[in-house]
Amino acid sequence: MIAEIGGRRFEWGTRTYVMGIVNVTPDSFSGDGLGTDVEAAVAQGLRMVEEGADMLDVGGESTRPGHVQVSTVEEISRTEAVVRRLAGPANVPISIDTYKQQVAESAIAAGATILNDVWGLSRSPAIADLAASHGCAMVLMHNQDGTDYAGDLLQEIKRFLGAAAARAVSAGVPKEKVILDPGIGFGKTAEHNWEVMRRLHELKELGHPILIGTSRKSFIGKLLDLPVTERLEGTAATVAVGVLRGADIVRVHDVLQMTRVVRAADHMR
Secondary structure: OOOEOOOEEEEOOOOEEEEEEEEEEOOOOOOOOOOOHHHHHHHHHHHHHHHHHOOEEOOOOOOOOOOOOOOHHHHHHHHHHHHHHHOOOOOOOOEOOOHHHHHHHHHHHHOEEEEEEEOOOOOOOOHHHHHHHHOOOOEEEEOOOOOOOOOOOOHHHHHHHHHHHHHHHHHHHHHHHHEEOOOOOOOHHHHHHHHHHOHHHHHHHOOOEEOOOOOOOOOHHHHOOOOHHOOOOHHHHHHHHHHOOOEEEEOOOOOOHHHHHHHHHHHHO
16 A cells, blocks of 8 residues: 655555654653744754654644643644744655644645644544645544543444544545554553554554554553653564554654664564
8 A cells, every 4th residue: 555645655564654753842741842942843853854754743732641732823833833844854744743623724834744633533523624635644543531441442442543534535535645543642541552552453454554652651651660761662662563563653752763673673574
C-alpha cells in the first residue's frame, strides 16, 4: 500500500517511518515544550529531519493528564508560524496535532499535509471532510474519558478505530492515507498500555497503516521507576517491539536514537 503525502512517497509495510515531535507548548509532559519560541521550534524540527525524521508533528496544546485546555486562537498562534516555517525547508510532511477544525484549517493553509486527531473524529467529525478536500492524510487515535472497558480491550479499540476510519474514507480520504493510532497513554491504565503493545499486531486486521506513540510515557516510567528524562531505553524497547508487531510509524522525541532502533528492528523483521 502506497501513499503520497506532502510530496513524499510512503510504502507501508516496507519499512517503519519516524515522526518527530515538535511541541510548542509550555506544559508538555515530556519536558520538551518550547512555548512560543518559534525559532527554537523550527531549529528543533530541522535538526530532527537531519537526524532521520520522515515527518514532523507540531502540537500547540498539551495532552498530558491534567492539562489545561487552550483556546483555538491561542493554539493557532502557537502552531501556525512553526508549521509555515517548517513546511518548505524541512522537505518532509508536516502534521498538525489537533482535534479542532479551525486549528487544522490554519495549519493546512500554512503547509500541513497530515491532520493528527487525538480524539479520532469523535469530537470534530468534520475534520475528515477538511482532510479530504485538501488531500491531507489523517492520523486517527483511540481515546476515551476514563479507563473502563465493557469488553475486550483490543476489540473495543478496534471498534472505535474501525468506525473512525470508515468515517474518514466515506468523506473521501484515501484508505492508504488513513493512519490508525491505538492511543498509548490515553484512556488506558499502565497495564492496558502494555497489553496494547503485546497485541498491536491485531490492529493490522483493520487494513490501515499503524502509528504508535510510546515515547517517554508514564507507563514506561512506572515500570522502571524513572522520571521522564530517563526513559530513553524503555522507549527504545517499546519502539523495537512496536516495529516487530507491525507499526508503520513511530512518533518520538529522540529522533536520532530511535531512528537507529527502527533500522535494526526493521532489519530483524
